[in-house]
Every structure is written in C-alpha cells, then in structure tokens.
Amino acid sequence: MAEGVDTPTAILASAAAALRENPFDDISYRTLGDAVGVSERTVYRHFPTRSHLLEGVAGWIESTEFPLPPFVTIDQFQDAARARFLAFDSSPAFAFVCARAASISPTGEPEPTFFTRALATMLATNHPSVNERDRRRVAAALRYFASAQFWARMRTGFEMSAPAIADVFERTVAKVLGDVLILTDTEMAGVSRRAPA
Template sequence: MSRTQEAILAAYAELIEELGSDDVPFRLIARRAGVSERTIFRNYATRVDLLLATAAWIERTVFLRQESSSIFDTPLAIRAAMVSYDRRPELAHVVAETTMRGVSGAAPSPRRDLLEQMVDAEIAVLGDEERQAIVAALAHLDSAATWVALRREFGMSRGDIADAAAWAAEAVLDPIRSRAGRHSA
C-alpha cells in the first residue's frame, strides 16, 4: 500500500468517526489526506472500492489483534475484540456493514483461516462437519458484525457484549477440550 493510499484511507476513517457517516464527500477526504479528488478516484474508482479498502484497512490497523497461540485462547481474543469495537463504534459499524452487505471482496470472516489452522493443529480428531461447525461458530462470534448485533438488537454495554461473546466461544469449545492434544484453558 502506498503512502497516498494510506493517507486516503486514514483520512476517510477519521472523517467517518467525526461525521458519523460512511457517506463522506470525496472533497473532504481529499482535503484531509492532502491529495486531489482525482488522486482518490485513480486509487479507488468507486465509493464501494474506497469503502471496501477502508474497512479492510480499519481491520488491519485500528482493530489489530494479538494472535492467539491456542484455539482455547480464542474466547479471550474475542472478548478483547468486542471491547475494541466498542471504543470505536463508528468504525466497527463500517467494518460490520461492509462485510454484512457482501460487498465484493469483503471477507465475512477474516480470521477463518487462522481458526481452521488452530483447530487442525490442536484437535485433529474432529470430523469434517464438527470442525466446520466449530470454525463457523467462532468466526461468526469473532466479528464486528457480532458486536453490532449485540449493541443494536439488545442494547448491551461494552462489558456485557465482551462477556457474552467470550461465554459463547467457551460454550463452543468446552465440548471438545478433552479431545485436544494441548490445553490452554
């Protein structure tokens, strides 16, 4: 990613937080990034392209996570993610809505590959269906979309969201703990 692209995405994210909308005029983004509107369009041909790139940038930079060393540490990582989404709600909404809308190229479960690798390494005895169900449940819980749903639909507080998501992840993992080659509980 070029410095120009980084400046554009950072400016857009800042403006989303300030203005409370992902429909920020390109002229404001250009002014904040110190580039021309034409430069934005050269890098991101459409608003969807810009939004998708910004959501991915937000996930990589703003919501950067410490990797879990074990699948059984995932509930703690999910809890920490929920807290970080709550600290930057406008950006969490952008990430969640971009992936939930199915915008071309958005990864609905960006940590799926990592979860699959950890399950395969630690619980090799799982059948394909059980493995898929566990990874799907954890990937769904480990998302901005989960934070948004719990906030919007239930009006839960930061701590309650973090606790509920971590508890749900523990409930997914508890039945398979005894089959793991390694325990990190």
C-alpha cells in the same frame, strides 16, 4: 501526503480520520482527495464505488484500531475477543463502520481472511482429527461471533455492553465447539469453565 505512504493507504487513513467527525455517508471523494493531496479521480481509481471504499476503510480500521493479538488456543482466542469487544465499546463509530462493511457483498477477492486462516490453523493444531470442512465451518462461526457485526447486533438489538457480549460470545463458542469438535474432558472443562450457564 506523508513520504513513504502509498496513496490507497493515505486515502484510507484520511477516511478513518474523517470518521471521527462525520458519518461515512458524508465523506466525499473530493474531500478525501484534498486531504491526501491527490485528485478526486485518483481516489475513484483506487476505490471505484462507495462499497470499495467502505470495505477498504473497514479493513484499515480492523488492522489499526482493533488488531487481534496472536492466539494458539481457544482460551487465548476468547481472551482476545473479549479485549476486542472492549475496544469496540471504546470506539463505537469505528466498530459500526466495520459492522456495516461486513454486511455488504464483498468487493475484494474471495480468499479467506488472515483471521479465518488463523482460526482454522488453531483448530487443526488443537483438534487434528476434525475434517477440513468442519474446521472451516467452525472457523467461520467463530470469526462471526468475534466480529464487529456481532458486537453491533448485540449492542443495538439488546443494548448489551462489551462484558455482556463477551459472555454471550463465550457461551456460543462452547456450544459451537461442543456440537462439532470431539473435545477431551479436559478441553471441554476449560471451555465450559469460561462460559457461564
């Protein structure tokens, strides 16, 4: 194990590396322990179930392979999501692991993710008149439509590429924002401009 790296992070990095050659279900706790230089019991202590491990690996992959650049406006968010869809296409095995993890019941704390909080903050900054409940709803919708889970559904269900998925995403963003937020004519023109009819 590398100096200065904590054990859970080393386990997650090892699991992600193993995903390059094996499906998630074929990665054993014993193999992870051997790769990191700890016992199988230590791996179980940090990740008591396969769901915990899957959720941890997906979080690690999201932060290292598919980081979302900072955004302040809807346009910046849409550009970031488009780049993320291209990254998913470049590493589909990692993206499918993230999508699978999103479909299981969460094992961690129910606190909103950084991504959800960033979306809610963007909405509060750009649309202060919208109530918090609607901001949370819109943030949750935007988060889903920019996720690996949405990408995977479009990729497998409709055989769409990243650019086509991004087009669907942008039309969906325009619809979600138009339905909930009161946008000025200038803001709506900017959102509509990006979403083809």
